[in-house]
Each structure stands twice: as C-alpha cells, then as structure tokens.
Amino acid sequence: MPFSPGPAAPAVRIWRWLPEALILAGGLLDFATPTHLTFTPFFAAAPMTAAAVRSFRGTMLIGIASTLAIAALVAFWDRLPGEQEVLNVATVATVSALALVTNRLVTNRTRQAVSARAVAEAVQHAVVPEPPRRAGELTIAARYRAADEEALIGGDLYAVVESRHGVRLMIGDVRGKGLGSAETVAVILGTFHEVAEDAPDLPALEQRLEAALFRERGQRPTLDGLEGFVTGVLAEFPAAEPGLLRVLNRGHPPPLLLTAAGEVRVLSPAVHAPPFGLGELAAEPSRADPVEVPPDGTLLLYTDGLSETRNAAGLFYDPVAALRGKSFPGPGELLEWLLADSVRYAAGGAADDMALLAARRDPDGYHPR
Numbered sequence: 001m002p003f004s005p006g007p008a009a010p011a012v013r014i015w016r017w018l019p020e021a022l023i024l025a026g027g028l029l030d031f032a033t034p035t036h037l038t039f040t041p042f043f044a045a046a047p048m049t050a051a052a053v054r055s056f057r058g059t060m061l062i063g064i065a066s067t068l069a070i071a072a073l074v075a076f077w078d079r080l081p082g083e084q085e086v087l088n089v090a091t092v093a094t095v096s097a098l099a100l101v102t103n104r105l106v107t108n109r110t111r112q113a114v115s116a117r118a119v120a121e122a123v124q125h126a127v128v129p130e131p132p133r134r135a136g137e138l139t140i141a142a143r144y145r146a147a148d149e150e151a152l153i154g155g156d157l158y159a160v161v162e163s164r165h166g167v168r169l170m171i172g173d174v175r176g177k178g179l180g181s182a183e184t185v186a187v188i189l190g191t192f193h194e195v196a197e198d199a200p201d202l203p204a205l206e207q208r209l210e211a212a213l214f215r216e217r218g219q220r221p222t223l224d225g226l227e228g229f230v231t232g233v234l235a236e237f238p239a240a241e242p243g244l245l246r247v248l249n250r251g252h253p254p255p256l257l258l259t260a261a262g263e264v265r266v267l268s269p270a271v272h273a274p275p276f277g278l279g280e281l282a283a284e285p286s287r288a289d290p291v292e293v294p295p296d297g298t299l300l301l302y303t304d305g306l307s308e309t310r311n312a313a314g315l316f317y318d319p320v321a322a323l324r325g326k327s328f329p330g331p332g333e334l335l336e337w338l339l340a341d342s343v344r345y346a347a348g349g350a351a352d353d354m355a356l357l358a359a360r361r362d363p364d365g366y367h368p369r
Contacts, residue, residue: 155173163198170233246288300334
C-alpha cells in the first residue's frame with residue numbers, strides 16, 4: 001500500500017565500494033607524498049565504512065585488508081620510529097575490531113526496524129483494508145503513502161462498499177496523531193462498512209457515522225475532541241441512476257472529476273459542512289450534490305497530504321493544474337503518476353500522510369453484483 005520511490009540502488013552500489021577506495025587512496029597517497037607523511041586515517045576509515053554497508057564477513061575482510069596494507073607500507077618505508085609504526089598498525093587493527101562490533105549492532109537494529117515496519121504494515125492493512133478493484137460499473141484503485149516511512153499507521157482512511165443502493169465510497173483524514181487517531185480510523189471504517197450496505201442515502205449514512213463518533217468519544221478516553229473529528233467525503237454511484245454521482249463533503253478537500261479528454265472538474269460542495277464529530281456546529285443539514293459522470297469519467301478522492309505538499313519555495317501542489325490535459329489508461333496509473341509527481345514537486349519530501357482513491361466509470365465492463 002504505501003508508495004516509496006525506489007531508485008536508490010546505484011548510490012548504494014557506489015557506497016559499497018567506498019572501503020576499497022579508501023584503502024587504495026591511502027596507498028596511492030602514501031607513495032605520492034613525502035616519506036614523513038602517513039595516511040593512517042584512510043586505512044582506519046575503511047573498516048568503519050564497511051561496517052555500515054557490508055555484511056559481518058565483508059567488514060572483517062576489509063579490516064584484515066586495511067591492517068595488512070598499513071603494515072606492509074610501514075615495513076616497506078621503515079621511516080618512522082618503531083613505536084610509532086606499531087601504534088599506526090595497532091590503531092587500524094583496533095578500529096577494525098570496533099567496526100565488527102558496530103556492524104553487529106547495525107545489523108541487529110536493522111532487523112528490529114524491519115520487523116517493526118512489517119508489523120506496522122500489517123496493522124495498516126488490517127485497519128485500512130485494500131478496496132476491491134471492481135465494484136459495479138467502476139474500476140477502483142487506492143494508494144496510501146506515509147509521510148514517515150518508519151511509521152506506516154496514520155490517520156488517513158478510505159473504503160468502498162458495493163451495496164444494494166449502489167457503490168459507496170469514503171475518504172477521510174483524522175485530525176490528530178497517535179493511538180486516538182488509529183482508534184478513530186477504526187471507528188469510522190467499521191461503522192462505514194456496517195452501515196453503507198443498508199443506509200437509504202448518503203445523509204442517513206453521514207448521520208450514522210456522526211452518531212458512532214459521538215458514542216465512542218464518550219466511551220473511549222483516547223477519543224477526545226481533537227482526535228475525534230474527521231474531515232471526509234462520502235460518494236455514491238446509485239444503482240438505479242447509471243451515470244449519476246452523489247457527493248457529500250464534510251470539511252474535506254473537494255473531489256475531482258476527470259474526463260478521458262483531460263478535463264478536470266472540482267466538485268465543490270453547495271453547502272459547506274463541518275467535519276465528522278463536529279456536527280453540532282452545522283448551520284444547516286448536509287446534502288448530497290448530484291453530478292453527471294460521463295463514460296470513462298474518473299472520480300478522484302484525496303486527503304490534504306496531496307494538496308498541501310509544498311515545493312522548495314513553499315508553494316502548495318495543485319492537483320487540478322497538474323492533471324489538466326492528461327489522460328491515463330486506468331485509475332491505478334493515475335494514482336501512481338500523482339504520487340510520483342508530488343514526490344518530484346516536493347523534492348522527495350512529504351509533510352503529511354497521503355491517501356488517494358480513484359474510481360473510473362466503465363459501463364462496458366459492468367458486471368452485476
């Protein structure tokens with residue numbers, strides 16, 4: 001689920017050869033400079049560098065090679081007092097031994113990090129399961145990217161349910177961090193999956209979600225007023241009205257409707273409503289806005305991790321401008337392009353988690369439930 005741009009392999013390969021390069025550079029400089037100069041630091045740095053990029057055996061071999069190299073040069077030149085020569089060799093040998101200890105510590109920490117990451121990823125999949133790739137006449141894709149790759153569990157969420165009323169989708173963003181955020185995600189998604197099957201319309205579904213947050217906030221001390229509110233969008237492709245989309249927005253970035261011709265339409269709500277969990281602040285009841293969706297039209301739902309991505313100048317990423325005039329073979333390709341383009345825009349950084357959900361209308365591929 002999480003996206004991470006990968007092409008760091010060439011740089012890794014370069015770093016792996018740095019220990020040999022240090023030994024070679026130390027030897028060449030030793031021969032190219034006056035006899036009173038020594039380059040022991042190069043030979044000492046080689047095994048410590050190997051500790052970070054090589055296996056235990058590889059680090060040991062580099063340590064042996066570096067110690068033998070400095071010993072051979074000392075014996076070849078015989079230019080220093082005996083005590084200093086022994087000290088230089090002993091220094092490299094000692095650093096080599098310390099490099100083996102460092103390598104073992106680094107290896108153990110890496111294994112712990114990998115294990116913790118695997119657990120976090122399993123929990124993320126359990127709390128925010130992957131939506132179906134096909135629902136009704138829709139082809140669906142979803143992506144999640146954590147701002148901190150070592151902490152995959154975030155407050156962004158998405159879900160898709162194919163009900164007797166039509167296909168219903170949700171995307172949301174919990175305001176807050178930590179355990180309360182994860183618990184709120186579980187409450188929202190659990191309620192959505194339970195209620196979306198039978199709720200007669202989106203306002204009824206919205207009210208059930210609101211009631212669930214209010215109830216759980218009173219029963220769970222970790223769900224306080226901050227952690228308990230969620231911006232979100234509910235969307236429905238009604239089974240009885242092909243080509244129609246209904247959208248209900250609760251304080252979330254507006255969805256986008258993309259056409260095959262590259263047009264981008266912002267689905268701003270007619271009535272602005274507060275986030276879930278703050279329903280008592282609403283000035284009037286929420287409403288589900290109807291939208292006509294052409295064949296091959298794609299609905300894009302996203303969290304503000306996308307729209308609040310900043311570049312080096314501090315300017316926000318504009319998905320509307322980025323997508324205008326572009327077309328994609330499917331929703332999966334659309335989301336992959338968005339993730340890669342936002343990473344490029346932010347020069348590889350990410351300030352917030354990002355969840356993306358796309359549904360393309362494909363009447364020709366429709367399969368009854």
